Amino acid sequence: MTDPVIxxxxxxxxxGPVDVLKDVDFKAYGGRVTGLLGDxxxxxxxxxxxxxxxxxxxxxxxxxxxxxxxxxxxxxASNLGIEVVYQDLALCENLDxxxxxxxxxxETSRGTLSEATMELQxxxxxxxxxxxxxxxxxxxxSSLSGGQRQTVAIARSVLRKAKLVILDExxxxxxxxxxxxxxxxxxxxxxxxxxxIIISHNLAxxxxxxxxxxxxxxxxxxxxxxxxxxxxxxxxxxxxGARTAGAEA
Amino acid sequence: xxxxxxxxxxxxxxxxQISSYFNRVRGGEMGAxxxxxxxxxxxxLFAFASPSFLTPLNFANLFVQAAELTILASxxxxxxxxxxxxxxxxxxxxxxxxxxxxxxxxxxNWILALLIGFAFGAFTGFTLGFxxxxxGVPSFVVTLGFYLGFQxxxxxxxxAGGQLRVEIPAIQAIMNESLPAINGWIFLIVSVIFxxxxxxxxxxxxxxxxxxxxxxGLLILKIGSMIVIGSxxxxxxxxxxxxxxxxxxxxxxxxxxxxxxxxxxGTFFLDRTRFGRHLYAVGGNAEAARRAGIKVARVxxxxxxxxxxxxxxxxxxxxxxxxxxxxxxxxxxxLSGVAAAVVGGVSLFGGRGRLANAAIGALVIAIIENGxxxxxxxxxxxxxxxxxxxxxxxxxxxxxxxxxxxGTVRA
Numbered sequence: 171m172t173d174p175v176i177x178x179x180x181x182x183x184x185x186g187p188v189d190v191l192k193d194v195d196f197k198a199y200g201g202r203v204t205g206l207l208g209d210x211x212x213x214x215x216x217x218x219x220x221x222x223x224x225x226x227x228x229x230x231x232x233x234x235x236x237x238x239x240x241x242x243x244x245x246x247a248s249n250l251g252i253e254v255v256y257q258d259l260a261l262c263e264n265l266d267x268x269x270x271x272x273x274x275x276x277e278t279s280r281g282t283l284s285e286a287t288m289e290l291q292x293x294x295x296x297x298x299x300x301x302x303x304x305x306x307x308x309x310x311x312s313s314l315s316g317g318q319r320q321t322v323a324i325a326r327s328v329l330r331k332a333k334l335v336i337l338d339e340x341x342x343x344x345x346x347x348x349x350x351x352x353x354x355x356x357x358x359x360x361x362x363x364x365x366x367i368i369i370s371h372n373l374a375x376x377x378x379x380x381x382x383x384x385x386x387x388x389x390x391x392x393x394x395x396x397x398x399x400x401x402x403x404x405x406x407x408x409x410x411g412a413r414t415a416g417a418e419a
Numbered sequence: 420x421x422x423x424x425x426x427x428x429x430x431x432x433x434x435x436q437i438s439s440y441f442n443r444v445r446g447g448e449m450g451a452x453x454x455x456x457x458x459x460x461x462x463x464l465f466a467f468a469s470p471s472f473l474t475p476l477n478f479a480n481l482f483v484q485a486a487e488l489t490i491l492a493s494x495x496x497x498x499x500x501x502x503x504x505x506x507x508x509x510x511x512x513x514x515x516x517x518x519x520x521x522x523x524x525x526x527x528n529w530i531l532a533l534l535i536g537f538a539f540g541a542f543t544g545f546t547l548g549f550x551x552x553x554x555g556v557p558s559f560v561v562t563l564g565f566y567l568g569f570q571x572x573x574x575x576x577x578x579a580g581g582q583l584r585v586e587i588p589a590i591q592a593i594m595n596e597s598l599p600a601i602n603g604w605i606f607l608i609v610s611v612i613f614x615x616x617x618x619x620x621x622x623x624x625x626x627x628x629x630x631x632x633x634x635x636g637l638l639i640l641k642i643g644s645m646i647v648i649g650s651x652x653x654x655x656x657x658x659x660x661x662x663x664x665x666x667x668x669x670x671x672x673x674x675x676x677x678x679x680x681x682x683x684x685g686t687f688f689l690d691r692t693r694f695g696r697h698l699y700a701v702g703g704n705a706e707a708a709r710r711a712g713i714k715v716a717r718v719x720x721x722x723x724x725x726x727x728x729x730x731x732x733x734x735x736x737x738x739x740x741x742x743x744x745x746x747x748x749x750x751x752x753x754l755s756g757v758a759a760a761v762v763g764g765v766s767l768f769g770g771r772g773r774l775a776n777a778a779i780g781a782l783v784i785a786i787i788e789n790g791x792x793x794x795x796x797x798x799x800x801x802x803x804x805x806x807x808x809x810x811x812x813x814x815x816x817x818x819x820x821x822x823x824x825x826g827t828v829r830a
Contacts, residue, residue, distance in 0.1 A: 283691050
């Protein structure tokens with residue numbers, strides 16, 4: 171296997187006396203989808219926030235493309251090529267798809283917005299993901315369905331040439347057909363060479379789209395397996411702690 | 420050039436474009452339509468009810484009356500887009516003009532005095548923005564505080580009630596003098612050329628990027644209607660509207676091109692610059708804007724600065740119309756300004772609205788005042804009607820939000 175895009179070694183994070191992450195090792199590879207699982211309070215969000223630069227880790231080592239890096243601010247994370255698609259999507263409903271995809275990074279020439287350039291690039295990004303569900307790239311986001319919004323949010327990370335895309339519960343609020351669409355989209359995103367991390371509670375989704383599965387239990391990384399080498403039951407046991415060998419309570 | 424198969428809304432014939440426009444309207448994006456309908460209805464009603472409504476004199480008066488309100492409502496649009504409000508915009512302008520009066524009467528060059536007045540406005544805007552964006556005081560409360568405080572400050576600076584004359588010809592001219600007939604036409608021609616160039620430039624940029632353009636007919640339609648309406652307005656304004664035989668009064672009042680230029684520049688900023696885009700983004704979803712790396716507090720503060728500064732221009736128009744300053748300036752008009760913006764289709768929930776909406780809304784409010792005044796209704800009726808129209812507009816705003824599915828976010 172190639173080298174991981176992101177590699178965490180011995181990462182720790184505590185809030186006051188509470189150790190949320192304890193000596194966590196984690197890897198995600200380009201072209202592969204890694205499922206990050208764990209029960210509520212296992213430390214998934216803390217891990218993601220550390221990678222996104224929202225809440226920096228207290229200790230440990232972060233390697234990005236093999237190099238040791240520091241991530242203390244969201245800006246640093248995004249400069250490295252890390253994009254997070256949050257559960258609540260963070261889109262402006264009053265703006266259209268193009269405007270949302272370029273939000274905060276608008277292209278300008280001589281001080282005025284280059285609408286044509288942005289429209290073209292947005293359309294290309296959506297096409298690279300084979301998106302067919304949106305009617306027009308100039309549609310307002312308020313008129314889009316949940317799945318379409320998720321699509322826009324994911325396409326935005328493509329536009330930003332992300333190397334690592336973190337998806338927080340991408341299918342949580344979606345119906346069956348839309349979930350299917352989004353999972354296909356995630357697959358295509360990974361196939362384009364991006365490392366994708368998915369946080370999910372839905373094991374069916376995880377098994378259908380993920381190549382690797384990592385499980386957190388009370389701040390420890392208790393499993394790091396290829397999807398094909400494991401089963402539903404085994405993963406559930408990891409999540410619930412039934413299979414943690416060395417967990418300190 | 421690489422073609423994309425995703426639609427952009429620019430495809431199709433004129434018929435497609437028009438039908439998609441009607442679809443958007445049905446979907447709740449009504450914009451200024453209710454206000455324009457109101458404008459037409461009111462004009463017809465008043466035209467039948469009063470013989471003096473459709474006269475060149477009244478036509479000119481109407482525009483002059485609306486100008487002050489248009490500028491103030493446009494100023495307020497910048498904070499309304501953020502779902503904030505500035506109740507103190509009127510009295511800030513009042514204090515700025517009081518400062519201008521005291522300084523220029525103290526012997527200072529009047530232009531410098533005016534600039535200091537405007538600088539005071541900008542600084543007030545910064546202070547308001549600071550309270551709202553950095554400290555987190557609700558804008559309603561902090562601007563209400565300034566609204567009360569600045570009423571006092573006006574009295575303190577001017578030491579007097581009643582009017583204090585401003586005898587500066589250039590300032591008096593803005594609202595009371597007109598352009599020579601030919602200059603009105605030149606203004607229209609320049610505006611048309613400018614709009615055409617901008618429209619063609621946009622099309623060429625899209626074409627160069629390999630994107631489809633809307634049918635050229637739409638641009639021709641836009642420019643054509645601009646020429647027709649513009650010519651109509653200028654022809655009427657160039658007629659003699661004097662009521663005596665001694666003096667001829669004709670021409671486009673100077674305030675009209677000033678207002679149009681302010682609206683054009685403001686619209687350009689909102690539609691075509693990064694700041695404008697960020698303003699809409701913060702108004703639509705501040706958290707999303709923050710995560711996208713937009714400096715939300717800075718956008719908010721800038722918006723308050725623009726509102727207060729532009730409000731001072733409205734204050735200057737007031738001084739010009741009155742021929743002087745007064746210690747009570749700006750108390751009433753600010754609420755009409757908010758009303759005008761909302762009537763025109765600017766959403767109080769933030770993120771939706773344009774300066775053109777404010778201008779149309781201001782015309783509606785001005786026409787109510789003007790028409791009912793001609794019919795010699797008592798002042799109370801005017802306020803009752805304006806209030807009813809505002810309530811109706813706010814209801815339309817809330818309903819259309821529900822319809823476009825954007826109304827669920829704000830608690």
